[in-house]
Amino acid sequence: MREQIRDLVISIVTQAIEGLGDSGKNSLVEESMTLFGQDAHVDSLTLVNIIVDLEEVIQDQLNRTISLTDDEAVFKEPSPFSSVGLLIDYIESLLIEDN
Amino acid sequence: MGASVTKPIAVVTGASRGLGHEIAAKLALQGYEVFGLSRTESVHSGLFEFLETDLCSAESVRNAFALIRKRCGRINVLINNAAVLHSQYLMILPDRSIKSMTETNLEGTIIATREALKLMRRVELARVVTVSSMATVLKPEGDSVYAATKAGLEMFTSTVAKEVARDGITCNVLSISAFDSEMYRSLNEQRVGELIKQLPIPGFVDIDDVMNVIDFFLSPRSSGITAQVVRLGGVS
Numbered sequence: 001m002r003e004q005i006r007d008l009v010i011s012i013v014t015q016a017i018e019g020l021g022d023s024g025k026n027s028l029v030e031e032s033m034t035l036f037g038q039d040a041h042v043d044s045l046t047l048v049n050i051i052v053d054l055e056e057v058i059q060d061q062l063n064r065t066i067s068l069t070d071d072e073a074v075f076k077e078p079s080p081f082s083s084v085g086l087l088i089d090y091i092e093s094l095l096i097e098d099n
Numbered sequence: 100m101g102a103s104v105t106k107p108i109a110v111v112t113g114a115s116r117g118l119g120h121e122i123a124a125k126l127a128l129q130g131y132e133v134f135g136l137s138r139t140e141s142v143h144s145g146l147f148e149f150l151e152t153d154l155c156s157a158e159s160v161r162n163a164f165a166l167i168r169k170r171c172g173r174i175n176v177l178i179n180n181a182a183v184l185h186s187q188y189l190m191i192l193p194d195r196s197i198k199s200m201t202e203t204n205l206e207g208t209i210i211a212t213r214e215a216l217k218l219m220r221r222v223e224l225a226r227v228v229t230v231s232s233m234a235t236v237l238k239p240e241g242d243s244v245y246a247a248t249k250a251g252l253e254m255f256t257s258t259v260a261k262e263v264a265r266d267g268i269t270c271n272v273l274s275i276s277a278f279d280s281e282m283y284r285s286l287n288e289q290r291v292g293e294l295i296k297q298l299p300i301p302g303f304v305d306i307d308d309v310m311n312v313i314d315f316f317l318s319p320r321s322s323g324i325t326a327q328v329v330r331l332g333g334v335s
Binding site: 045048049052055056059065 | 165
């Protein structure tokens with residue numbers, strides 16, 4: 001399942017970064033890419049759009065409803081939004097938990 | 100009633116009666132596919148589709164917008180109209196009345212807006228209009244909680260406008276002076292009469308006054324108008 005989630009997350013983050021125009025140019029999306037904090041590759045509003053896009057694509061493609069913005073996600077340490085890899089792990093944990 | 104792909108999609112909260120019902124009906128006549136959200140179905144809901152929704156329940160609101168997303172994939176217009184008013188001096192205002200006003204007027208509207216905005220991203224014309232009240236300016240005795248919720252909505256709307264401006268979504272407030280509705284008729288007639296008499300334009304506003312402002316906010320030419328409050332009746 002992780003591979004499938006990884007593909008979805010990489011695809012959404014890539015689209016979001018491409019949408020940033022020149023500032024996102026030549027950014028290769030890898031699991032180590034930071035999404036949140038001082039070294040973030042995206043601004044806060046782009047991260048918001050990534051989160052909403054992911055909730056939608058998981059609903060559409062996996063037919064599962066998850067919330068990436070509940071208290072657990074917001075207060076979790078380290079933040080699931082710190083990096084692409086942690087975001088993939090967090091989504092996987094939500095989907096397994098919900099099974 | 101099946102949603103047409105080409106029609107703009109409008110959602111109106113509190114659409115079962117009063118102002119919300121009239122706005123929903125007018126938008127439907129203007130060619131919008133309208134979803135009216137409310138706890139009870141309107142007696143005259145033939146012009147638009149009713150979705151039973153309890154704004155006091157986040158889950159109920161989420162379900163309504165999930166259904167709209169499934170059916171239409173997007174929303175163009177959200178009219179935040181739903182509100183309850185319990186007019187009473189604060190020291191004798193029941194807990195239930197306070198909860199009902201804060202949950203419906205403020206919390207419910209915030210959650211509905213959050214869910215709607217998700218469906219407004221990447222939409223060519225996307226507008227949020229929140230209905231407020233003259234109570235935020237006139238501060239009538241007995242309406243402290245109601246006025247507080249409406250003032251909160253004005254602040255909420257103009258602040259969230261900044262968050263979504265980049266997506267081309269505008270968020271504005273229409274503040275109604277007095278609209279002849281069940282809500283107003285439930286108030287002390289003498290008190291309402293005195294309030295209305297104080298207005299620069301003393302009297303009820305009608306649906307055409309309301310739609311005039313809504314049409315202005317929804318116009319494609321108003322894409323640069325956001326975080327604004329328009330007050331009817333000369334209230335200032």
